[in-house]
Amino acid sequence: MSLAQLEIQIIASLVAVACSLVGVFLILRRMAMMSDAISHTVLLGIVLAFFVTKSITSPLLLIGAALMGVLTVSLVELLNRTQLVREDTSIGLVFPALFSIAVILISRFAGDVHIDNDAVLLGELAFAPFNRVKLFGLDFGPEAYYSSGGILILNLLFVILFYKELKLATFDSALAATLGFAPTLIHYALMTLVSLTAVGSFNAVGSILVVAFMVAPPSAAYLLTDKLSRMILYSALIGIFSAISGYWLANILDASIAGSMATMTGASFLTVYLFAPERGLFAQAKRRQNQRIEFALTMLTMHIANHTAAQEAELENEVIHLNEHLKWSPQFAMQIVGIAERMDLIQQKDGLLTLTEHGLKRANQEFNA
Amino acid sequence: MDISQLFYDLFFNYTLRTVALGSAILGMVSGALGSFAVLRKQSLLGDAISHAALPGIVLAFLITRSREPIVLILGALIAGWVATLFMLSIIRTTRIKDDSALGLVLSVFFGFGLMLLTFTQKLPDATQAGLDKFLFGQAATLLQRDVITMGIIGAIALLLLYAFWKEFKLITFDAEFAGSLGFPVRFLDVLLTTLLVIAIVLGLQTVGVVLMSAMIVAPAAAARQWTNHLHKMVWLGGLFGAIAGVSGTLISGSAEKLPTGPVIVLCMSIIVFFSMLIAPNRGLIWNWFRTQRNRKLLRIQAVLADLHTLALQHPNEERGHPIATLRSMNAHPEFVSLILNQLKEQGLVQELSKNAWALTQAGLTEAENTFKKEA
Numbered sequence: 001m002s003l004a005q006l007e008i009q010i011i012a013s014l015v016a017v018a019c020s021l022v023g024v025f026l027i028l029r030r031m032a033m034m035s036d037a038i039s040h041t042v043l044l045g046i047v048l049a050f051f052v053t054k055s056i057t058s059p060l061l062l063i064g065a066a067l068m069g070v071l072t073v074s075l076v077e078l079l080n081r082t083q084l085v086r087e088d089t090s091i092g093l094v095f096p097a098l099f100s101i102a103v104i105l106i107s108r109f110a111g112d113v114h115i116d117n118d119a120v121l122l123g124e125l126a127f128a129p130f131n132r133v134k135l136f137g138l139d140f141g142p143e144a145y146y147s148s149g150g151i152l153i154l155n156l157l158f159v160i161l162f163y164k165e166l167k168l169a170t171f172d173s174a175l176a177a178t179l180g181f182a183p184t185l186i187h188y189a190l191m192t193l194v195s196l197t198a199v200g201s202f203n204a205v206g207s208i209l210v211v212a213f214m215v216a217p218p219s220a221a222y223l224l225t226d227k228l229s230r231m232i233l234y235s236a237l238i239g240i241f242s243a244i245s246g247y248w249l250a251n252i253l254d255a256s257i258a259g260s261m262a263t264m265t266g267a268s269f270l271t272v273y274l275f276a277p278e279r280g281l282f283a284q285a286k287r288r289q290n291q292r293i294e295f296a297l298t299m300l301t302m303h304i305a306n307h308t309a310a311q312e313a314e315l316e317n318e319v320i321h322l323n324e325h326l327k328w329s330p331q332f333a334m335q336i337v338g339i340a341e342r343m344d345l346i347q348q349k350d351g352l353l354t355l356t357e358h359g360l361k362r363a364n365q366e367f368n369a
Numbered sequence: 370m371d372i373s374q375l376f377y378d379l380f381f382n383y384t385l386r387t388v389a390l391g392s393a394i395l396g397m398v399s400g401a402l403g404s405f406a407v408l409r410k411q412s413l414l415g416d417a418i419s420h421a422a423l424p425g426i427v428l429a430f431l432i433t434r435s436r437e438p439i440v441l442i443l444g445a446l447i448a449g450w451v452a453t454l455f456m457l458s459i460i461r462t463t464r465i466k467d468d469s470a471l472g473l474v475l476s477v478f479f480g481f482g483l484m485l486l487t488f489t490q491k492l493p494d495a496t497q498a499g500l501d502k503f504l505f506g507q508a509a510t511l512l513q514r515d516v517i518t519m520g521i522i523g524a525i526a527l528l529l530l531y532a533f534w535k536e537f538k539l540i541t542f543d544a545e546f547a548g549s550l551g552f553p554v555r556f557l558d559v560l561l562t563t564l565l566v567i568a569i570v571l572g573l574q575t576v577g578v579v580l581m582s583a584m585i586v587a588p589a590a591a592a593r594q595w596t597n598h599l600h601k602m603v604w605l606g607g608l609f610g611a612i613a614g615v616s617g618t619l620i621s622g623s624a625e626k627l628p629t630g631p632v633i634v635l636c637m638s639i640i641v642f643f644s645m646l647i648a649p650n651r652g653l654i655w656n657w658f659r660t661q662r663n664r665k666l667l668r669i670q671a672v673l674a675d676l677h678t679l680a681l682q683h684p685n686e687e688r689g690h691p692i693a694t695l696r697s698m699n700a701h702p703e704f705v706s707l708i709l710n711q712l713k714e715q716g717l718v719q720e721l722s723k724n725a726w727a728l729t730q731a732g733l734t735e736a737e738n739t740f741k742k743e744a
Contacts, residue, residue, distance in 0.1 A: 027465075032472035033413055040579065082653060084645050085590050088468075089412040093590055096583030097638035100631035103505070108626045208420075208483070212476035219469050249484075256487035262480020269473060279463055 004129040007142050009247050012261060014148040015201040016239030019213035020221075021155040022194050024232050027218045028170045033088070034073065034191070035214040037095035039198040039207040041072040044102035046199065051109070062199055069195020070188060072098065151200040155193055159232070162186065167228055209258040213239055216265035220272040223279045238268050296336045298366050299326055301345055304355050305363035318351050378622065379615075385622050388508045388575075391516045392614030392633055395572045398523040399581075400588030400610025401530060402568040404603045405561060407589035408541050413468075414453070414562075415585030417475040419569045419578050421452030423482025426503055426573070427489055438518045441503075442570050449566040452478050479578070506577030508618065508629035519571050526567045529560070530603075537561055538599055576630035584610065587637040594648035609644075613637035670739060671699055672708045676718065676728050677736035689725025 026032050042065035049064025072094060079090035133140040159166065168176040169183035176183040194214070201210045221235035246261030253260065274281050303326060322333040337353070340346045345359035355363065378385045406415055422445035429444020430436065452474045459470040502510060530537065539547040540557050548554045565585070572581045592605035617633030646653050675698045679690050692709070696702035709726055712718035717732030728736060 027469045030466050030468050032466075032469040033416075036416070036472055036475060082645065084594060084651060084653075086407075086410060086412070088410065089407055089586055089590050092412040092416060092582055092586035093638070093641060096580050096587070096634050100580060100583075100634040100638070103628060103631040104635070107628050208476055208479050211472055212480050215469055215472035215476060219465050219473050222465060222469075223463055253484065253488045254491050255484045259480045259483030259485075259487060262476055263484050266473070266477030266481065269477070273459065273463070281462060284462065 005247070005251075007129045007145075008257070009244050011142065011144045011148055012205060012243035012247060012257075013240045014145070014152050015205050015209075016213050016217070016243040017236045018148060018152040018155050018197050019201065019210060020217050020235040020239045021152075021159050021232065022190065022197055023214035023218040024221070024228070024235055025166060025170055025190055026194065026214060027222060028228075029187075029190075032215050033091055034076075035194060035198070036211050037076070037091050038069040038072055038191070038195050039210045040095045041068050041098040041102075042066075042195055042199040043207070044068050044098045044105075045071075045195075047102050047105045051105075062196065065199035066192055066195040068098070069198065070192055072195075073188070073191045147200050151197050155197060158189065158193055162189075166190070205261070206258040209262050212262035212265045213242075216262075216269045217242065220269045223272050223276040238272075239265070242268050293336065293339060296328070296332070297340055297343070297345060298362065300336055300340055300353075301355060301359045301363035302366055304346060304353055305360060305367075308355065319348075319353065320351075379619065383513075384509065385618065387513055387516055388511050388622070388629065389615050389618040391511045391519055391575055392508060392618045392629070393611040394516065394519050394523050394614075395575050395584065396588065396610025396612070396614030396633070396637075397607040398526055398610075399568045399572055399584040400592070400606035400608070401527060401603045402565050403585035403587075403589040403610075404592060404599070404606040405537060405541055406565055406585055407593065408599075408602075409561075411565075412586045412590075413471050413582065414456075415565065415569055416582035417456065417471045417478075418449040418452060418566055419573065419581035420475040420482075421478035422446075422449045422566075422570055422573060423479055423503060423578055424448050424485055425451075425482075427482055427485040431485070431489060438515050438574070442518075442522065442567075445570040445573065446563075446566055448478065448482075449570065450563070453562055453566070502577075503573045504577055505579065505628070506573065506575050506581075506630040508575045508621075508633075511575065515574065522567060523571060526564050529564060533557065533560065534600075541599070576633055580630050580634045583634045583637060587634070587641050588613070591637075591641040591644040594644040594651045609637070609640050613640060668701060668704055669708050669712065671701075672705060672712065673717065673728075673732065673736050674740060675699060676726065676732070677740065680728055680733065689721035689727045691724045692726065695726065 023032075023035070026035055045065035045068025046061050048068070049058070049061045052064075053060045055061075075094045076087070076090045079085060079093065080087050085093065129142045131143040133143050133146060165176070165181050165186050168179070168181055169186040173183045176186075197214075198207065198210045201213075205213075217235040217238040218231065220238050221231045221233075224234050225231050242264040243261055246264035247257060249255075249264060250257040250260035272280065275283075277283055300322070303322075319333055319337055320330070322328050322337070323330050326333075328336070337346070337348070340359070341348060343358075344356055345362060346353050346355055379389055380386060403415065406412060425444040425446070425448020426441045427444075428448070429440050432444075433440050456467075456470045456474045459465055459473070460467050465473075536547070536552055536557050539550075539552065540554055540561070544554050544558075547557070569581050569585065572584050576584060588606040588610035589602070591609050592602045595605055596602050613633055613636040617636040618629055620636070621627040621629040621632040644652070647655070649655055672695060675695055676690070678698075679694070692706055695709070696705045699705050709718055709720075712732065713720065717729055717735055718726055719729045719732075721727055
């Protein structure tokens with residue numbers, strides 16, 4: 001692994017963690033699609049700021065982009081407030097319009113500059129190690145360390161300092177307002193950070209990866225835990241894993257790094273979606289299966305208990321009759337009887353089922369419930 | 370370039386005519402089907418599907434090695450479908466909300482598509498050239514046969530929409546009722562979403578993945594402002610989409626370096642903006658006037674009510690009341706004298722002597738009628 005390769009992975013990991021930090025709150029506040037909108041419209045902010053400063057490296061670009069992000073959010077909310085369109089529609093109206101303006105401006109006036117559409121979508125992670133910070137002839141590492149690292153620190157500070165406020169505003173915004181925590185202020189601060197993160201990151205990784213990093217790892221983490229602090233931690237870890245594995249995937253396929261990383265965030269999510277211990281698809285299926293068996297066992301004990309004393313015991317309590325009386329398929333009946341026997345709930349003699357003491361207790365418990 | 374030259378070109382210049390026709394078809398189909406998406410609260414589904422179509426396009430190419438539009442459209446259709454199903458299953462089986470599921474599917478599928486695209490571009494043969502035009506769309510590269518394909522597919526989509534009109538209308542507004550009547554809601558849902566996917570895929574080559582969502586949402590949002598009837602909304606949506614398509618093509622054809630897709634989207638945005646402002650009944654300007662009128666009416670009624678109250682409290686009919694009294698009773702004292710004069714002109718109020726106001730007989734009747742209704 002060369003130094004450049006290592007640097008790319010470190011930069012991507014910094015971006016992944018920075019995105020996770022704000023992404024968690026976007027997910028919880030049901031504003032995930034705002035990241036999509038903002039990551040597109042910051043382009044307009046960059047272009048406009050570029051026209052003012054005439055420089056592609058000016059920090060004003062960052063400010064312009066952040067302002068445009070906030071403007072996007074405000075415009076969406078303004079449209080919502082007219083009540084002429086629904087919220088998702090307003091997002092779908094605002095960001096394509098702003099993005100179109102940006103694309104037109106770029107192709108018309110900035111054709112020979114270093115902004116182009118592909119770079120915005122794809123990023124130029126492969127080139128990130130070539131822009132280096134040099135002071136007094138010493139190499140202080142790639143520029144992206146400082147831009148991505150700076151944004152990561154900013155996000156981290158925000159989340160740590162306002163953890164309580166964020167938590168309250170996210171889960172109970174009305175209570176937060178009553179207690180005087182200014183949820184609107186928190187909301188706009190968060191949106192500003194989302195814009196900053198989007199612009200700071202997409203120089204390096206492209207806008208689509210920003211969305212992937214903001215949405216996929218937090219969604220996966222959301223399926224793994226109920227605790228906010230753990231959710232942040234897990235999504236940061238999943239983000240780092242996706243960044244590094246995505247890099248090597250790109251390396252093997254000789255394909256876009258950003259695209260591969262986005263693919264890996266998806267693969268990570270899919271894995272969690274299938275195998276998460278409690279909320280995964282398999283865990284859900286297993287739980288349903290267990291409930292089915294538990295219920296069937298109870299049914300069986302109650303059925304036998306009901307008919308033990310009666311004359312028809314011989315008729316009712318045979319395995320083959322279960323499919324008739326409990327509407328069970330023969331296979332299912334055999335399976336349940338087998339399990340019940342193993343659990344010492346019933347015993348079988350000449351095809352006739354009788355309850356053990358243990359089974360009788362269970363049936364009585366249910367009768368009395 | 371002057372306007373007449375532009376219109377001349379529209380009909381006789383091959384490229385411009387082709388592009389304009391393609392954009393018009395696209396605008397019409399996406400506007401009509403977008404109406405359903407917007408009403409079904411699926412505005413951003415279009416955004417997700419258009420992004421998700423990318424890996425389908427590249428995979429279709431990788432498998433068949435063909436760049437025939439119909440093959441790529443089929444690939445996009447399948448990918449768009451897989452994405453939609455995946456999204457719906459995430460929403461149904463986990464606590465992840467729809468917005469997160471949308472963002473997730475959108476970015477992951479698109480990233481996957483980019484990975485495949487860059488992978489394909491590095492392959493030794495160069496037949497993949499031009500696949501990347503789906504990213505931003507390159508309307509100028511539309512050929513006549515592309516437009517014919519678009520026209521046929523679009524016509525099939527619209528015909529299906531027409532054939533299942535009643536069913537689609539029902540599942541859009543009351544799916545449960547449709548189910549209780551015995552309609553196959555699930556199947557209709559699938560069919561309608563498939564039509565939406567078709568509309569999106571049609572537009573990818575013209576306006577590209579990123580801006581296609583606007584072509585779904587914007588015409589419908591504009592049309593919604595003008596009418597409360599579904600069929601009018603669908604017609605208007607198609608019309609607005611087509612207008613934006615043609616005018617966007619013309620504008621971008623009139624100057625150098627004006628990419629067609631973004632210009633079409635901007636034209637569409639302008640239509641939305643004006644629709645929201647001036648549409649009768651719903652429009653903001655209309656609304657503002659209505660609010661003003663209501664306010665004025667309420668202020669007048671308040672003074673009338675106060676005079677009525679005073680008249681009841683002082684059965685001596687000949688007695689008038691000074692403005693100061695009325696002002697003290699009113700929430701907006703500054704308007705009272707103005708309103709009194711207006712009421713006097715209408716003959717509802719009279720000034721018995723200087724600064725002594727009372728209802729006329731007509732005013733009394735009017736007040737009794739108005740306030741009796743409310744009580």
